[in-house]
Amino acid sequence: MADKYDADQMPKKNPLSLQIDLQKFEKATDEEKRQADVMSESTTFFRDGMRKLRKNPLAMFSIVVLVLIILTIIIAPVVVPYSYSDIITVNGKRDKTATNMAPFKYSKLEQQYIDEGGKVFPHIMGTDELGRDYFIRVIYGTRISLIVGVFASIIVLVIGVLYGSVSGYFGGKVDLVMMRIVDVIYSLPDLLMIILLSVVLNEVLKFDGNGVLARLGTNMISLFIVFGLLYWVGMARLVRGQILTIKKNEYVLAAQVSGAKSSRIIRKHILPNCISVIIISAALQIPSAIFTESFLSFISLGVKAPMPSLGSLASAARSGITTYTYKLIFPSLMIGLITLSFNLLGDGLRDAFDPKLRR
Amino acid sequence: MDMNYKPNPDYLVEVNDLKMYFPVKTGFFKTIPLKAADGVSFAIRPGETLGLVGESGCGKTTVGRALIRLYKPTDGDIFFEGKRVEDKNIGALRKDMQMVFQDPYSSLNPRMTVEDIIGEPLDVHKLYTSRADRRDKILNLMELVGLNAEHATRYAHEFSGGQRQRIGIARALATEPKFIVCDEAVSALDVSIQAQVINMFEDLQNKLGVAYLFIAHDLLVVHHISHRIAVMYLGKMVETADADELNSNPIHPYTQSLLSAVPYPDPNVAKSRKRIILEGDVPSPLNMPSGCPFRTRCRFATEQCAQEMPPLTDRGNGHLTACWNR
Numbered sequence: 267m268a269d270k271y272d273a274d275q276m277p278k279k280n281p282l283s284l285q286i287d288l289q290k291f292e293k294a295t296d297e298e299k300r301q302a303d304v305m306s307e308s309t310t311f312f313r314d315g316m317r318k319l320r321k322n323p324l325a326m327f328s329i330v331v332l333v334l335i336i337l338t339i340i341i342a343p344v345v346v347p348y349s350y351s352d353i354i355t356v357n358g359k360r361d362k363t364a365t366n367m368a369p370f371k372y373s374k375l376e377q378q379y380i381d382e383g384g385k386v387f388p389h390i391m392g393t394d395e396l397g398r399d400y401f402i403r404v405i406y407g408t409r410i411s412l413i414v415g416v417f418a419s420i421i422v423l424v425i426g427v428l429y430g431s432v433s434g435y436f437g438g439k440v441d442l443v444m445m446r447i448v449d450v451i452y453s454l455p456d457l458l459m460i461i462l463l464s465v466v467l468n469e470v471l472k473f474d475g476n477g478v479l480a481r482l483g484t485n486m487i488s489l490f491i492v493f494g495l496l497y498w499v500g501m502a503r504l505v506r507g508q509i510l511t512i513k514k515n516e517y518v519l520a521a522q523v524s525g526a527k528s529s530r531i532i533r534k535h536i537l538p539n540c541i542s543v544i545i546i547s548a549a550l551q552i553p554s555a556i557f558t559e560s561f562l563s564f565i566s567l568g569v570k571a572p573m574p575s576l577g578s579l580a581s582a583a584r585s586g587i588t589t590y591t592y593k594l595i596f597p598s599l600m601i602g603l604i605t606l607s608f609n610l611l612g613d614g615l616r617d618a619f620d621p622k623l624r625r
Numbered sequence: 626m627d628m629n630y631k632p633n634p635d636y637l638v639e640v641n642d643l644k645m646y647f648p649v650k651t652g653f654f655k656t657i658p659l660k661a662a663d664g665v666s667f668a669i670r671p672g673e674t675l676g677l678v679g680e681s682g683c684g685k686t687t688v689g690r691a692l693i694r695l696y697k698p699t700d701g702d703i704f705f706e707g708k709r710v711e712d713k714n715i716g717a718l719r720k721d722m723q724m725v726f727q728d729p730y731s732s733l734n735p736r737m738t739v740e741d742i743i744g745e746p747l748d749v750h751k752l753y754t755s756r757a758d759r760r761d762k763i764l765n766l767m768e769l770v771g772l773n774a775e776h777a778t779r780y781a782h783e784f785s786g787g788q789r790q791r792i793g794i795a796r797a798l799a800t801e802p803k804f805i806v807c808d809e810a811v812s813a814l815d816v817s818i819q820a821q822v823i824n825m826f827e828d829l830q831n832k833l834g835v836a837y838l839f840i841a842h843d844l845l846v847v848h849h850i851s852h853r854i855a856v857m858y859l860g861k862m863v864e865t866a867d868a869d870e871l872n873s874n875p876i877h878p879y880t881q882s883l884l885s886a887v888p889y890p891d892p893n894v895a896k897s898r899k900r901i902i903l904e905g906d907v908p909s910p911l912n913m914p915s916g917c918p919f920r921t922r923c924r925f926a927t928e929q930c931a932q933e934m935p936p937l938t939d940r941g942n943g944h945l946t947a948c949w950n951r
Contacts, residue, residue: 516732519695520796524746525719534745538736 315542318618325614328607335604339409347387348399350406351572357384364389365397366590391596395586404596407574411556411604414486414575418493418555423548425494426501431532433502434509445506448499456496461567463488483570489559497551504547508540515539542619550612553605560601576601632704636668637836638692638804643701645684645691649911658699659910661687663860665701666937671803672830674837676851676868678844678883680907684860685840686727689806692838693724705804720750723797727809729789733781739792740777743767746799766795769832770825787818791825798829806838811846823850844887848872853943856880859910859918862937866944876946878923917949925950 279287319325348354354364356375364373369392376386391400433444467484512518513536521531537544556576562568563577571578576597583593632639643665646658661684669675677685691698694715703710705718723746726732733742743763746752753759764774770791781789790810797805807826811819827850829835841847847854847868854871856864856879864877875881882901889895903922908914914921920930929949937945 516726516728517734519690520724520726520732520793521734521745522695523693523719523722523724524796524800525716525749526745527749530749534737535734539734 315619319614322614322617324610325618328610328614331603331607332611335408335600335607336412339405339412342405343402346399346402346405348402350398350403350574353397354389354393354399356386361397363397364393366395366586367393368590369592392590392592394582394593400593400596403574403579404576404600407576407579407597408600408604410482410486410569410573410575411559411577411601414489414559415552415556415604415608418490418497418559419548419551421490421494422498422501422551422555423544425498427505427537427544429498430502430505431509431537434506435513435528435532435536437510441506445503448502451496451499454496456492459496460485460488460492460562463491464567467491481570481573483573485562485567486559486569489562489568493555497555501544501547501551505540505544508543509536512536512539542615546612546616546619549608549615553608553612556601556608557605627702630702632702632707632709633668634707635670636704637671637673637706638838639668639702639704640688640692641666641702641704643688643691643703644699645687645696646699651911657911660860660913661910662691662698665857665860665862667855667862667865669804669836669838672834672836673853674830674839674851676847676854677838677840677857678842678847678854679857680842682907682910683857684910685842685857686808687860688857689724689808689838689840693722693806695724720746720800721803722806723800723802723804724806724808725790725793725797725810728813729786729793730813732793733789735780735782738778738780739767739772739784742781742792743795743799746796750800752800762799766799769798769829770795785818786814787822790814790818790822794822794825794829798833798835801833802835804836804838806840808840809842810839812841812843819846826850844872844883856883859907859913861918861934862947863919864944864946865937866946867942870942870944874944876940876944876951877919877948878925878951879919917947 279285279289354361354373354376356364356373356379359375361373361375363375367373367389369390370388371392372380372386372389380386389399389401391404394400394403429444429448433441433448464485464487467488471484471487509532518531518535521535526534559568559575560577560580563575564581566578566581568578569575579597580594580601583590583597587594627641630641632641643662644660645662646660648656649659650656663684665684665688667675677688679685687696690696692703694703694710694712697712705722708714708718710718737745740760740763743766744759747759747762753762760777763777767774767777772788772791772795776784781792784792790813794810810826811822814822823846826837826839830837837850839847839850848871851868853865854868855862856871856877858879864871864875864880866874871880872884875884878901882903885898885901889898901924905922908918908921915931916933917923917926917930917935920926923930925948927950935947935949937947940946
C-alpha cells in the first residue's frame with residue numbers, strides 16, 4: 267500500500283480523464299509534515315484573556331499608573347519626614363510661618379536652617395493653611411480613597427455574588443422573592459441612608475483612642491455599611507442574569523445527572539464561567555466607590571479631621587481657589603487619575619475577558 | 626401515580642404512563658399545560674437498546690430527561706431494576722443511570738480540562754482511592770472511547786465535535802452505569818463521525834452490557850443500533866416494535882410516512898418507492914387535537930379518531946400500534 271501512494275511516482279494522468287492531474291501536486295516538506303502533527307498550544311481562557319489585555323495599550327498604561335500610585339502611597343510616608351496631622355517642625359521648633367506655601371518653597375525658618383547647613387525635605391506640593399506638608403496629606407488622602415474603593419468593592423462582590431448566585435440558580439419562587447427584595451433596596455436613596463446612618467452611628471459608637479476605625483470616623487464606617495447594605499444589588503442582579511444563562515447549558519445538566527450537589531454545580535460549573543464578568547464589574551465598582559467617598563468628603567460627610575481624603579482636601583481647597591489653585595489641582599488630579607485608570611482597566615478587562623465580545 | 630403498579634422484574638427500566646406537563650403562561654393569571662409527554666409507556670431489558678424516534682418537538686428529549694429525573698414527572702411511574710425512581714432514592718441511582726447529551730459543544734464545561742470533566746462523576750460518587758487511582762480510571766475511560774491519553778490536560782474547546790462527543794460518552798461511562806440515555810447523541814456530528822460514534826456505542830454495549838435509550842430523529846441510525854424502536858408523535862407513543870419488524874412492516878400511518886422519507890441507497894429501488902408526504906404542520910402541543918393527535922394529518926382519519934385516543938394494541942410479536950383503522 268505504502269508505495270502505491272508514494273508521492274514520487276504518482277500515476278500519470280490519462281488525457282481523457284476528468285480527474286485532477288496528481289503529478290501537479292507538490293510534495294509536503296518535512297517541516298509541513300511536522301506542523302500537521304503538532305496541535306496548537308494548549309491555552310486556557312485566562313491566558314488567552316491576558317494575552318489580549320497585554321495588547322491593549324490603554325489598559326496596560328492604566329495598570330502602570332495604578333502600580334505607580336500604589337507604590338507611591340506605600341513608600342512615600344516612609345521617605346517623607348512629615349506627618350499628615352502635624353505642623354511642620356524645623357529643628358524641633360514648630361514653624362508657624364510655613365502656611366500656604368507654594369510647591370518647592372521654603373519658609374523663613376527653614377531657609378535659615380538650610381543656610382546653617384541643615385537639611386529640609388522639600389514640600390513637593392507646598393503646605394496647607396495650617397502649615398502641614400500638602401504632599402503627605404494628598405498621599406494619605408489617596409490611601410484612604412483607595413482603601414475605601416477596594417474594600418467597598420470587596421463587600422459588594424461577596425454579598426452580590428452569594429445573593430445573586432442563590433437567586434439565579436434556584437429560580438422560581440426563591441428568585442421572585444429575592445429579586446423583589448433587591449428592587450426594594452434599589453429604591454432606597456443611598457445618600458440619605460449614609461447621612462442618617464452616620465448620625466445614628468455617631469451616637470451609638472463612641473470612639474475614643476487611636477484605633478483605625480476611630481481615626482476614620484463614623485462617616486466612613488457608615489459608608490462601608492451602606493455599601494454593604496445597598497450597593498451590592500447591582501452586582502447581585504448581574505450575577506443572577508449570568509447564572510440564568512449559564513445554567514441552561516448542557517454541562518450543568520450533565521453535572522446534575524452525575525449526581526453533583528447544587529453547591530458543587532455553582533462552585534465548579536457556574537461561577538467559573540461568569541467570573542470574568544464579575545471581576546470586570548468589581549473593577550468598575552472601585553472607581554465608583556472612590557468617587558462616592560470623595561463626593562461625601564467634599565460635602566464634609568467623609569473622613570474625620572485631621573485624617574485627609576482626596577474629597578475633603580479638594581473641599582478645603584475650595585475656599586482659596588483663586589490664590590492657592592494648586593491645592594485644588596493636586597487632589598482633583600489624583601481622583602481623576604485613579605478613577606480614569608480603574609475605568610480604563612475595567613474596560614480593557616471586559617474587552618479581553620467578556621465572552622460576548624470574543625471573535 | 627399508580628402505587629399498585631407491579632414492575633416486571635425482567636426489565637431494567639420500565640416506564641408506565643409517564644406524563645410531563647410544563648405550565649405555559651398565556652395570560653396574566655392563566656397558565657395552560659404544555660403536554661410534552663402524555664401517557665408514554667415502554668420498557669428496556671438489560672443490555673438492550675430502545676430507539677426513540679419522532680420529529681422535532683414531539684417530546685423525545687422530555688421523555689429522556691424525565692426518565693433520568695432532570696425533570697420531575699407530572700405523573701406516571703418510572704422503575705429502575707424493579708425499584709420506583711423517586712426524589713429520595715435518585716441520588717443513589719444516579720450512579721447507574723447516565724446521559725449523553727446532544728450538543729457536544731455546550732455539554733462540556735469550557736473551564737475544565739478533559740480529565741476533570743470525565744473525573745467529575747468519580748469525584749461526586751467518590752469512586753477512587755487515591756489521586757493516582759483517579760487518574761488511572763480516567764485514562765482507562767479515555768482509551769475505552771478512543772481518545773489519546775496525552776490529551777487529558779487539554780480543554781474541551783481544543784477538540785473536534787466527534788472527539789468532544791467521545792469525552793461526553795467517557796463521562797457517562799465513568800460510574801459504570803447500567804443504563805445510558807443518549808439524547809440525540811449523534812445528531813450534531815457529521816455522517817462519517819456519526820458512524821464511528823455509533824459503532825463505538827455498539828462496541829461498548831457488547832463490552833460492558835449497558836442498556837441504551839437511543840433518542841434520535843434519523844431512522845436509519847436508530848434502525849442500525851436499536852433492538853427495538855418506539856415512535857412518538859406529539860407527546861404520545863404511536864408504535865413500538867422490534868427494529869427489523871418496524872422497518873419492514875410499519876402499521877401506524879405516521880410510521881409509514883416517516884419510513885417513506887428515509888433515503889434509500891439504490892436509485893432504482895428508490896424510484897419505485899412511493900413517498901407519503903404529510904400535509905399540514907404539526908399541531909401546537911398547546912392546542913392538541915382531540916382524540917388521536919395525528920388525525921389532522923392522517924389519510925385514514927375517521928370520526929372515531931376525533932373522539933378517542935386509540936390504545937396501544939398488540940398486533941403480534943410485541944408489535945404495538947395505536948391506531949383505530951390499521
